[in-house]
Amino acid sequence: MITIRRNILVVNFLALIIFSGIAGAETGKTPDPGAVVLGKGLYEKHCQVCHQKDGVGETPIPWSIRKPGYFTAMPLNETSHAWHHTDEQLANMIFEGLRRTKRMPAFKEVISEKEVYDIVAYIKSLWSARIIACQGPQHMRCMQ
Ligand code: HEC
Known part of the structure; x- marks a missing residue:
């Protein structure tokens, strides 16, 4: 009985994590302001050293x-092509790192999946409403 109850708790907990991740950001949608605040702190701690303040990138x-x-x-x-990717693709690149270069490390040992989505929310807060509306596979709409 105790085991079953514990399992239910674990399932609820996982559902909460997955739900809050999706609630923090959604492709083509304005990010949740609470997630943006959390994501900004995480970005400054883990990403700013390379991608620079306000995500302007390295020279x-x-x-x-x-x-x-x-x-x-x-x-x-929005000056580069981060917005051509969906939220899931961005989260995946951050979680797994990039095969192309070891300079972009995998963060799955460092931050949780929810935190990755908070960072994605922060990144999206750097984009205009027009760019957010064109995020992901439909990005060609904003290329003209
Ligand atoms: C040690 C330097 C370094 C750190 C720290 C770092 N990155 Fe990167 N990142 C890179 C490099 C280098 C690339 C790849 C550039 C390329 O492929 O031309 C990259 C690529 C990316 C991309 C792909 C963008 C695209 O348009 O395809 C994303 C997204 C990204 N980083 C997000 C992050 C986030 C979020 C963090 C913090 C959690 C982070 N990076 C931390 C160096 C870093």
Whole structure:
């Protein structure tokens, strides 16, 4: 009986995590203000060192003097292509890191899935309403 009750608790807890993750941000939708505040703190702690304040990205090092395989951290605001990705794709890149370069590390050992979605909410707060409306697969609509 106790085991069953504990299992129900675990299931409820997981549902809460998944629900709050989805509630924090949704592709094409304005992010939840509470998630943005939490995400900003996490961004400053874990991401700002490379992607810079307000997600403006690193100043690119010219190819001629850059070590082979060295990638600069691109902007995450709307000047680059972060908004071409869905919330899930962004969360996945942050959680798993990028295969293309080890400079973009995997954060799954460092932050929870809910926190990843809070960071996605913060990143989206750097985009205009027009860009948010065109987020993800429909991004070509905003390319003209
Ligand atoms: C040590 C430096 C470093 C840190 C810390 C870092 N990144 Fe990155 N990030 C990079 C680099 C380098 C790239 C890849 C650039 C490329 O592929 O040209 C990247 C790529 C990305 C991309 C893909 C963007 C796109 O448009 O495809 C996202 C999203 C991203 N980072 C988010 C984050 C978030 C969120 C954090 C903090 C949790 C973070 N990064 C921390 C260096 C970093």
